Amino acid sequence: MNLPMQLRLYSDYIAEVGMVRFERPNSTVYAASDRCLLYRQQKAMKLLRHLDVSPQPASIRPLRRLWVMEVTHPTLTDFLAALAGSKRRGKIELIRRLGATVGMVHSLRHTGTGDIVDPDSISVLRKLTTLVRKNQVLLSVQGKPADLFAGLLGEVKFLWGSSGGTLVGNWPDFPPVRIWNSGLMIMDLSRANYSEPLLDLVNLHPRDIGLETMFFWEYFLQGYGATCELPAQGKAKIEVLYKIKLLQALAEGKGVQRAQEDCRIQWWKKV
Numbered sequence: 001m002n003l004p005m006q007l008r009l010y011s012d013y014i015a016e017v018g019m020v021r022f023e024r025p026n027s028t029v030y031a032a033s034d035r036c037l038l039y040r041q042q043k044a045m046k047l048l049r050h051l052d053v054s055p056q057p058a059s060i061r062p063l064r065r066l067w068v069m070e071v072t073h074p075t076l077t078d079f080l081a082a083l084a085g086s087k088r089r090g091k092i093e094l095i096r097r098l099g100a101t102v103g104m105v106h107s108l109r110h111t112g113t114g115d116i117v118d119p120d121s122i123s124v125l126r127k128l129t130t131l132v133r134k135n136q137v138l139l140s141v142q143g144k145p146a147d148l149f150a151g152l153l154g155e156v157k158f159l160w161g162s163s164g165g166t167l168v169g170n171w172p173d174f175p176p177v178r179i180w181n182s183g184l185m186i187m188d189l190s191r192a193n194y195s196e197p198l199l200d201l202v203n204l205h206p207r208d209i210g211l212e213t214m215f216f217w218e219y220f221l222q223g224y225g226a227t228c229e230l231p232a233q234g235k236a237k238i239e240v241l242y243k244i245k246l247l248q249a250l251a252e253g254k255g256v257q258r259a260q261e262d263c264r265i266q267w268w269k270k271v
Contacts, residue, residue, distance in 0.1 A: 007031055007064045014066060019190050027072045028055075028187065035060055035067040037190040039117050042069060044189035047116065047167060051104055052183020073185055076178035080209055091211070092219045098177065099223025101184045106197035106228045108167040113194045116167065124196045125160040132156060132244060138251035149247050155240050159233055165194040174209055175200075198234065202241045202262070217267050238268045 019032040032038050042057045055073040083094050112121040139146045170191040177184045206216035242263050249259035
């Protein structure tokens with residue numbers, strides 16, 4: 001099926017989700033209803049030329065009332081399929097490789113935070129304190145108890161300084177990656193921004209891909225540490241970020257069970 005026909009077939013779905021990928025053996029076409037998503041994808045790919053798989057994004061162009069961008073790359077294989085089909089040693093290598101790739105993303109620093117296309121000068125500390133205050137107010141307005149988060153703002157101010165963020169994928173779920181030889185290609189960077197890098201780790205859920213929690217984190221962090229050091233007081237920061245995630249879930253009334261489970265597991269205290 002040619003691209004115009006694919007766009008016609010999936011136009012409603014693209015409008016609903018924002019951006020989709022049409023993957024081919026040696027290229028991927030990104031289609032979006034808002035070209036800002038493709039600008040972000042394009043900018044992130046240019047920033048990440050140091051990754052093992054460095055795709056070449058073409059220019060963004062309009063097609064059938066949508067925006068498209070084609071990216072050329074080597075022939076790729078599916079990461080999750082390879083993970084599922086591997087024995088223990090193979091799984092360990094793939095998890096380490098994923099950790100190293102995410103670490104390479106986080107190695108790109110910025111003086112501020114925000115959208116990578118047009119970042120601002122706001123620090124990570126200010127971003128986090130704003131987020132905490134906003135959700136504490138939401139809880140209060142709804143009449144929900146907030147005792148658990150009484151000291152959260154103080155913890156944030158104690159742990160974070162006035163520095164900016166790093167490039168983060170900001171994936172809502174497990175990072176979409178593909179394999180080429182010994183490297184990985186990150187397929188979706190449309191939400192990438194400059195922020196606190198540990199937020200990407202807080203959003204990872206090993207059980208979603210069939211892995212035991214501690215098994216995953218032990219080897220993921222080995223790979224991550226090879227390309228990007230965990231920040232000072234990293235474990236304390238991770239714990240606070242999980243609390244912020246729970247606060248936000250309670251304030252918004254969604255994802256509460258997952259956030260509570262994340263806080264209960266406390267994997268960061270065991271690695």
